[in-house]
Structure formats: C-alpha cells, structure tokens
Amino acid sequence: MARKKIALIGAGNIGGTLAHLAALKSLGDIVLFDVVEGVPQGKALDLTQCAPVEGFDAKIIGTNDYADIAGADVIIVTAGVARKPGMSRDDLLGINLKVMKSVGEGIKANAPDAFVICITNPLDAMVWALREFSGLPAEKVVGMAGVLDSSRFSAFLAEEFQVSIKDVTSFVLGGHGDTMVPVIEYSTVSGIPVPDLIKMGRSTQEKIDAIIKRTRGGGGEIVALLKTGSAFYAPATSAISMAESYLYDQKRVLPAAVNLTGQYGVDNLYVGVPVVIGAGGVEQIVEIALSDEAKANLDVSVEAVKELLVACKAIDPSLN
Ligand SMILES: NC(=O)C1=CN([C@@H]2O[C@H](COP(=O)(O)OP(=O)(O)OC[C@H]3O[C@@H](n4cnc5c(N)ncnc54)[C@H](O)[C@@H]3O)[C@@H](O)[C@H]2O)C=CC1
Ligand SMILES: O=C([O-])CC(=O)C(=O)O
Numbered sequence: 001m002a003r004k005k006i007a008l009i010g011a012g013n014i015g016g017t018l019a020h021l022a023a024l025k026s027l028g029d030i031v032l033f034d035v036v037e038g039v040p041q042g043k044a045l046d047l048t049q050c051a052p053v054e055g056f057d058a059k060i061i062g063t064n065d066y067a068d069i070a071g072a073d074v075i076i077v078t079a080g081v082a083r084k085p086g087m088s089r090d091d092l093l094g095i096n097l098k099v100m101k102s103v104g105e106g107i108k109a110n111a112p113d114a115f116v117i118c119i120t121n122p123l124d125a126m127v128w129a130l131r132e133f134s135g136l137p138a139e140k141v142v143g144m145a146g147v148l149d150s151s152r153f154s155a156f157l158a159e160e161f162q163v164s165i166k167d168v169t170s171f172v173l174g175g176h177g178d179t180m181v182p183v184i185e186y187s188t189v190s191g192i193p194v195p196d197l198i199k200m201g202r203s204t205q206e207k208i209d210a211i212i213k214r215t216r217g218g219g220g221e222i223v224a225l226l227k228t229g230s231a232f233y234a235p236a237t238s239a240i241s242m243a244e245s246y247l248y249d250q251k252r253v254l255p256a257a258v259n260l261t262g263q264y265g266v267d268n269l270y271v272g273v274p275v276v277i278g279a280g281g282v283e284q285i286v287e288i289a290l291s292d293e294a295k296a297n298l299d300v301s302v303e304a305v306k307e308l309l310v311a312c313k314a315i316d317p318s319l320n
Helices: 013-024 039-046 089-110 123-134 144-162 192-199 205-216 218-226 234-249 293-316
Strands: 004-011 029-033 060-063 074-077 115-118 141-143 168-175 183-188 252-261 266-280 281-285
Touching: 004 013, 004 089, 004 141, 013 029, 029 039, 039 060, 074 089, 089 123, 089 293, 115 123, 115 234, 115 293, 123 141, 123 252, 123 266, 123 293, 141 144, 141 266, 141 281, 144 168, 144 205, 144 266, 168 234, 168 252, 168 266, 168 293, 183 192, 183 205, 183 293, 192 205, 192 252, 205 218, 218 281, 234 266, 252 281, 266 293
Parallel strands: 004 029, 004 074, 029 060, 074 115, 115 141
Antiparallel strands: 141 252, 168 183, 252 266, 266 281
C-alpha cells in the first residue's frame, strides 16, 4: 500500500513540529509548504537527516509550490501570523484572513479530496473562512482547538487531584478564545465528574474556578512567557491526534471546531463541540446535554465567534 501523504501549510513553529511528529509516527510522506523561500526546504532537509537515527522511511520535502501538495490525504494549516504579548488572537484576523484565501485556493486547486485541519488563529473564524475559500465539504474541514484546550484543562486537573493524567478526561467547548467553555460536568477522574470530586472534598469550587480561568488564558500564559510567539508543541500534538483519527478511522470522540447546522441551536458557524472523526472526516456531531450555566456560557462564546465572522465579511465581501 502506498504511503499516505501529509501536507503541512506553514513551516513555522507548529509546522516544523508537526512534520517531526508525523515523521516519528510514520504517518506518511510529508510536504512542508511555506511562502518563505528556503525555510520549508531547510526544515525538510534537517528532518530527513533524522531518518537514519529514527529509522523512518517517510520522504520529507519542502516547497513553495502548491502543486506539490497534490494528492494529499491530510492537510494541516498553520500558515499566517502568531500573536505576541499584548495582542489578542482576534488581532490576527485581518492578516490571517488574507492568508486563508490563498491557502483555500491552493487546496481547492491541488488537493480537494484531503481532510483539512486548520490551526491558524483566530481559529473559529479562520477555519470557517478556509472552508468557504476552499469549497471543500464541511465534514472534511475542521478546526483544532478543543483538543488543545481540553488537554490543558486535563493537565491542570491531574495536577490538582494528584492523579495520573491517564485517568483524567475533560471537555472544553465553544470558540477558541477567552470565552471558551470548560465543562466540569463532563470532566472526570476515572469516570468521577469534577463536581462529585468537589463534594467528596478532593478539591474546592474556588480551586476549580481558578483552573478554569487558567485554562481559558492558557494560550496567553505561554505567549507572555515566550514573548516572540505562541505555544507549538501541544498544538502540534493535538492536531496529530485528529489526523490519526482520520487516517486510521479510529472514530475518536474529540472536541473540534466544526460547521454546526442547528446542533446546540447554532447554524452555519464553526464552533468547538465533541465530534467523531473517522475515515469520513467529521462523521458525527455529538450533542451533549448542558447545564443552564454551561449553555449560557456557550451562547456567549458563539456570539463572540459570530462577531468575528461579521468582521471577516466586512474585510472580504466575497464571503457574504
Ligand atoms: N488553534 C490553536 O489552538 C492554536 C493556533 N495557533 C495559531 O497557529 C498559527 C501558526 O503558529 P506558529 O506556527 O507558531 O507561527 P509561525 O509564525 O512560527 O509560523 C507561521 C508560518 O506561516 C507562514 N506563512 C505566512 N503566510 C503564509 C502563506 N500565505 N502561505 C503559507 N505560509 C505562510 C510563515 O512564513 C511562517 O513560517 C498562528 O496563527 C497561531 O496563532 C497557535 C497555537 C494554537
Ligand atoms: O494563544 C495563542 O495565541 C495561541 C493559541 O491559540 C493557544 O496556544 O491556545
């Protein structure tokens, strides 16, 4: 069987990490694309020189030509600009919207059958715009944020409860911004929901509220520390888990930004909710019952995403 082909659009911090992970996991041959000449080629050469040590057979090339992504099975998009301290993700909208247009057109012309995972911020608006510009079916274009946000939430919860990360599950829904919604009712240690753990005296509501706040600001915390960019190891790992679920038809239930068509009372908007990812792309959108508080918080998050789409349409009237 021929190896799968993974195209990475954007060869920056996340793109390079994605390429490394995809090679180590032998997901397939890898094409690193960037508009900057030399960077994708240099990173591809460096990564190729890992092969003798690691023993992977994947071919890795760097390119500035979209023709090289032809036939890609999975495309992961990180092209654009990352924020610096003092900026919000939304401040990236104008510049990254233009990038999504060129990326969407490149995918449409060269790899229209791919499963596309967008990472570029502001995530929910950019993945929506990428789907519009690419014209691909909505079930083949998803946004990565929920896996990362849930991973951060789980890491903080494992630390608080002093338990193995393997026994913690959590869900963060909504847009990938300050209004994201960590849902404690569905966050558990070995199946025991966090509210029950609070009742059992294993933590307090105040401590969990502080963890929720830290999760919501998780990206900003790293931006403030790095000063020159944003998180890239955990974002790359998160996107790879989504790619694996598609490539291996794992049908994992993962939070992802997908196009809602009435679920959660939302229509024609990309927002983070639990979905099943398998060989068909987004195979199911899972509608979980939410408490009144979680539903109200999700509504606030949805409104924030809607405002971003209004801004996108004002910048690029072709999106109306
Ligand atoms: N959804 C999420 O959870 C997360 C999203 N992000 C976002 O991911 C994006 C990428 O982050 P990093 O890799 O750290 O940034 P980076 O700056 O290291 O890499 C971005 C790359 O995109 C390239 N690029 C710019 N315009 C392009 C175009 N038109 N076509 C192709 N490539 C182009 C740049 O040359 C650069 O190499 C940012 O927008 C960041 O905010 C970052 C972390 C998490
Ligand atoms: O905070 C940022 O700008 C990058 C990002 O989305 C994250 O790490 O969650």
